[in-house]
Amino acid sequence: xxxxxxxxxxxxxxxxxxxxxxxxxxxxxxxxxxxxxxxxxxxxxxxxxxxxxxxxxxxxxxxxxxxxxxxxxxxxxxxxxxxxxxxxxxxxxxxxxxxxxxxxxxxxxxxxxxxxxxxxxxxxxxxxxxxxxxxxxxxxxxxxxxxxxxxxxxxxxxxxxxxxxxxxxxxxxxxxxxxxxxxxxxxxxxxxxxxxxxxxxxxxxxxxxxxxxxxxxxxxxxxxxxxxxxxxxxxxxxxxxxxxxxxxxxxxxxxxxxxxxxxxxxxxxxxxxxxxxxxxxxxxxxxxxxxxxxxxxxxxxxxxxxxxxxxxxxxxxxxxxxxxxxxxxxxxxxxxxxxxxxxxxxxxxxxxxxxxxxxxxxxxxxxxxxxxxxxxxxxxxxxxxxxxxxxxxxxxxxxxxxxxxxxxxxxxxxxxxxxxxxxxxxxxxxxxxxxxxxxxxxxxxxxxxxxxxxxxxxxxx
Amino acid sequence: xxxxxxxxxxxxxxxxxxxxxxxxxxxxxxxxxxxxxxxxxxxxxxxxxxxxxxxxxxxxxxxxxxxxxxxxxxxxxxxxxxxxxxxxxxxxxxxxx
Numbered sequence: 285x286x287x288x289x290x291x292x293x294x295x296x297x298x299x300x301x302x303x304x305x306x307x308x309x310x311x312x313x314x315x316x317x318x319x320x321x322x323x324x325x326x327x328x329x330x331x332x333x334x335x336x337x338x339x340x341x342x343x344x345x346x347x348x349x350x351x352x353x354x355x356x357x358x359x360x361x362x363x364x365x366x367x368x369x370x371x372x373x374x375x376x377x378x379x380x381x382x383x384x385x386x387x388x389x390x391x392x393x394x395x396x397x398x399x400x401x402x403x404x405x406x407x408x409x410x411x412x413x414x415x416x417x418x419x420x421x422x423x424x425x426x427x428x429x430x431x432x433x434x435x436x437x438x439x440x441x442x443x444x445x446x447x448x449x450x451x452x453x454x455x456x457x458x459x460x461x462x463x464x465x466x467x468x469x470x471x472x473x474x475x476x477x478x479x480x481x482x483x484x485x486x487x488x489x490x491x492x493x494x495x496x497x498x499x500x501x502x503x504x505x506x507x508x509x510x511x512x513x514x515x516x517x518x519x520x521x522x523x524x525x526x527x528x529x530x531x532x533x534x535x536x537x538x539x540x541x542x543x544x545x546x547x548x549x550x551x552x553x554x555x556x557x558x559x560x561x562x563x564x565x566x567x568x569x570x571x572x573x574x575x576x577x578x579x580x581x582x583x584x585x586x587x588x589x590x591x592x593x594x595x596x597x598x599x600x601x602x603x604x605x606x607x608x609x610x611x612x613x614x615x616x617x618x619x620x621x622x623x624x625x626x627x628x629x630x631x632x633x634x635x636x637x638x639x640x641x642x643x644x645x646x647x648x649x650x651x652x653x654x655x656x657x658x659x660x661x662x663x664x665x666x667x668x669x670x671x672x673x674x675x676x677x678x679x680x681x682x683x684x685x686x687x688x689x690x691x692x693x694x695x696x697x698x699x700x701x702x703x704x705x706x707x708x709x710x711x712x713x714x715x716x717x718x719x720x721x722x723x724x725x726x727x728x729x730x731x732x733x734x735x736x737x738x739x740x741x742x743x744x745x
Numbered sequence: 746x747x748x749x750x751x752x753x754x755x756x757x758x759x760x761x762x763x764x765x766x767x768x769x770x771x772x773x774x775x776x777x778x779x780x781x782x783x784x785x786x787x788x789x790x791x792x793x794x795x796x797x798x799x800x801x802x803x804x805x806x807x808x809x810x811x812x813x814x815x816x817x818x819x820x821x822x823x824x825x826x827x828x829x830x831x832x833x834x835x836x837x838x839x840x841x842x
Binding site for chain 2: 297298301302304305306308309310311314315317318321322324325328329332333335337338339340341343344346347348350351352354355356358359360362364367370371374375377378380381382384385387388389391392394395396407501502505508509511512513515516517519520521522523524525526527528529530531532533534535537538541627629634635636637639640643644646648649650651652654
């Protein structure tokens with residue numbers, strides 16, 4: 285295939301990817317959009333294989349079959365609950381592939397037509413460094429994020445004195461080595477730079493706490509795009525550049541939305557250390573009385589309500605309570621109760637996490653509403669049913685400027701006539717602050733495992 | 746800066762804007778499938794690894810290229826399949842409700 289024809293094919297692939305993203309603007313067109321994405325990938329892959337530089341196909345085929353088989357098995361086996369760690373794992377693969385390609389371009393520049401060993405163009409070396417460094421940070425950062433999400437290491441932030449200075453020093457060192465590398469094309473410096481980037485990836489993720497994971501995942505998504513774009517510049521391949529830019533900006537926008545959902549700056553999330561003591565009971569003051577109820581009490585209240593808004597949080601995902609919850613919602617709907625779900629932007633461990641879990645349990649998406657769309661309805665709601673969420677309902681975010689979550693948009697469950705809080709204990713949420721709502725007169729605490737309690741409520745409906 | 750590099754920069758910046766426009770229209774409802782889909786398409790680095798693995802430029806390049814191709818392919822296939830699996834689950838209320 286000629287170079288011009290290839291270039292046109294890559295452009296078409298790029299357009300397919302844009303169409304794929306456009307399709308995702310509505311659930312009705314999303315699956316068709318995904319097919320565009322697949323078409324784009326097939327076009328790009330076939331074009332590359334048909335290029336004159338590709339001579340032997342045996343190993344390629346083996347690699348593709350093995351990779352494809354692994355991908356298929358994972359995609360079929362994975363549970364929806366594990367989606368955040370799966371996405372993190374996939375990000376690490378993108379990072380890894382970018383580093384491998386950058387390294388290969390350094391050792392075999394003639395394969396890509398960017399010169400010969402020792403005489404690679406300076407600009408190519410710059411692009412190569414960017415691809416390798418960003419790819420490595422994506423790789424090691426994603427591995428750490430995966431380990432945290434999978435519970436292989438503790439989710440609590442790891443902070444130590446001088447952390448930010450250390451990161452800064454390593455960052456400066458990477459830039460300095462990068463400049464020397466571009467001047468000398470030294471393989472040793474390339475690997476030194478990559479090793480330091482690996483360290484940076486680990487160091488920037490370890491101080492970030494579990495509840496900030498949505499930002500981290502989006503950020504790594506963004507990095508994986510920039511890494512692909514860096515490789516695209518090295519290989520002078522427009523399909524790679526277009527895709528890298530698309531993915532990079534996608535991740536950046538998601539990070540921004542997540543930060544806004546928490547009213548925290550991107551910098552403060554990245555600097556980390558938020559909510560060091562997760563899951564402790566708010567200290568200080570005498571124990572205050574709370575009203576707690578049984579499944580039967582809850583069922584009675586729900587049955588006699590005209591409208592119910594359910595607020596799910598990460599606790600629902602942990603307890604895998606979405607199916608039992610949907611059953612409860614169905615029973616109530618049949619009994620004539622208006623049931624809706626309110627989703628906070630940062631509920632769960634990744635953007636849209638709750639929506640996918642509810643969709644898995646067969647909750648129709650037109651019953652699931654975002655914060656802006658539903659927040660004013662709590663005043664006219666009989667029962668707010670909060671399941672496994674806490675900080676995102678805490679009114680202190682609106683009243684106390686000294687609170688760590690001050691300014692964060694919260695769901696106004698406090699205005700509902702009755703609030704049912706389904707939680708295992710009175711423990712505070714990730715921000716380590718108590719929730720005033722637990723002690724209100726119109727609140728009833730349901731202390732139980734979320735799934736068990738939903739199943740019990742269903743029995744009494 | 747060479748002409749090619751300059752054109753590449755144009756492509757990069759314009760594609761970034763197109764991405765921005767497309768992504769801001771994606772509702773929060775579909776943010777998880779969006780991440781899975783962008784994950785799949787960033788497996789486009791497959792293109793780079795295929796060139797490398799097939800160029801017959803020595804054992805190191807071939808092995809590196811093949812490993813990279815396998816990584817990227819796992820991403821592509823896994824990403825698209827999981828996106829479709831998720832999207833299949835999203836449904837509206839039936840009119841009977």
